[in-house]
Amino acid sequence: MSALSSMAAAVPAAGEAPGRGAGAGGDGAELFAWARELVTPALRRAVEDLPAPQREIVGYHRGWHGVAGPAARGGGKAVRPALVFLSAMAVGAPPESVIPGAVAVELVHDFSLLHDDVIDADPLRRHRPAAWARYGTPAAVLTGDALLVRALAVLAADARPYSAPATGELSRMLEDLLRGQSQDVAFESTARVRPEEYLEMAAGKTGALMACACALGALLAGASEARTAGLRDFGCHLGIAFQCADDLLGIWGTTRRSGEPVGADVAARKKSLPVAVALADPGPAGRRLAGLYDRTEPLSATDVATATELIEQAGGREATEREAGPTPGGGSVAGDRSR
């Protein structure tokens, strides 16, 4: 999360009101704790009049009740609300003035997690049973719908006088997000995913919401279209980098946010960026990896270790680290998807 931290560090220079951002300096953990504290009261208010079963699911999903252990921090890292606040501060506005934007992006994030877990039949989320696994698919679908609609309602009702451009921003983001999600689903039945296809998917599935978070922070602060567009671009690149970092953790990480074992992405033959890059490599490592990935039987622990080594030899790790780094590759397709 060095990109976020450097954004936070840059904020005072960009005209932040003195004293306002005391909590926003320092490292990533402090920044996220600050953003979470700032958004949570409004987020709770935004869902308090949902029907009781949906309120219960939101509270469970976000870790607001009945949680001990790693999930107890409450609903993830608040990365997207942090981006909304920092964008507002970057254009000289107090973060308190853009709270509806922070609430809206976090509601959309939760919508996408609830539906993604149904769509991917993923049984775990934040170290606990996913909402659908605990409350059933119908309840998870309906709660996701309710959060999406509430995000729209928050911007339509609470983001005056910027409701119209803000809901337009939300609308375009949701189209990109769903297109990315759809591409991700399609990858499951595709033998080979090209690196540029993967980056296009990541620009939608992960980049669009972060781009929207940055754009909303600027827009609701009354920034010019040019500055809003610049921050939107930044958010999209950050989202792609974020996805690449997640892909690296999925293969070489020692712990995983969702609690899966290390190497799970390889065992599941997940087509993440390191794998896409390695399979596109015409050399011997790429060809040997393709042989392993094209077999129909499950991969043994030895196969997983071999495949992990081959992905690295074929350049998958290095290329992904480059995408995840602070300087986006000049020739990357990400540059074309940064709306």
Place this chain on the structure above:
Amino acid sequence: MSALSSMAAAVPAAGEAPGRGAGAGGDGAELFAWARELVTPALRRAVEDLPAPQREIVGYHRGWHGVAGPAARGGGKAVRPALVFLSAMAVGAPPESVIPGAVAVELVHDFSLLHDDVIDADPLRRHRPAAWARYGTPAAVLTGDALLVRALAVLAADARPYSAPATGELSRMLEDLLRGQSQDVAFESTARVRPEEYLEMAAGKTGALMACACALGALLAGASEARTAGLRDFGCHLGIAFQCADDLLGIWGTTRRSGEPVGADVAARKKSLPVAVALADPGPAGRRLAGLYDRTEPLSATDVATATELIEQAGGREATEREAGPTPGGGSVAGDRSR
């Protein structure tokens, strides 16, 4: 559908441009065919750039391809687009000028059908396997999401200069629609549903979208807030009447749109309005019906016939016919829910 036909008949008197509404007069079937013809090209354009799997599901769901028999008319009756067009005409505008509104409400209607069938695990829709039964739950959920988001995008992008009030109208409607859907789900695990609770649910689940259709038709035609509000109220009452008519068909109808056998609602102990009214009756018919409904074993064909008779004796049919009729009951709770 006498209320719709009389609305259509009233249109010329309300200042409709001569020659415009030739297709809108006559009986309900002609009216719906006219509305369907007017909305379909724009509706097809609105979904043509969805990802291929979702386009396929929309085409299947709407009966645009591979369909013979009763479903071949293509995606239901276009009741909601008809309301958008007629509302515009009622305030003196050509129906062609409000096409984005008609597209948006029909997209929301399809979203709600796709997700409702998942939520209710309903295997049939329009005489054929429901989308989830044919393409799987993940694809049906994702396609529903895409249609909801596209509805918002159509209003945000194509409904200028009325984008802001139109997306606000959409947002409030979606909140009511989802609240109604949530109440309907809750009824499944409730022993007794009071008639006023049922009508509140119907005002959300069926009334909200019809209210929105009427309001959008007026709003996009530039009507005053007062006229828009009047048409919104009309749409909500019509939606409740529509739901009541459907409930009557579910018990006493000779054919059903979805192809279930007559009496299916009683066999399934569905808590529709006639049943809610009858179970609230303190007389002998109500008490005998309660005895049948509270048994845990399935109802035999004789039980279903007896229950049907008891529902009528306890006043369930008459009260529902009154709600479904052209004059809403003065003391009905529907009067409080007509936003």
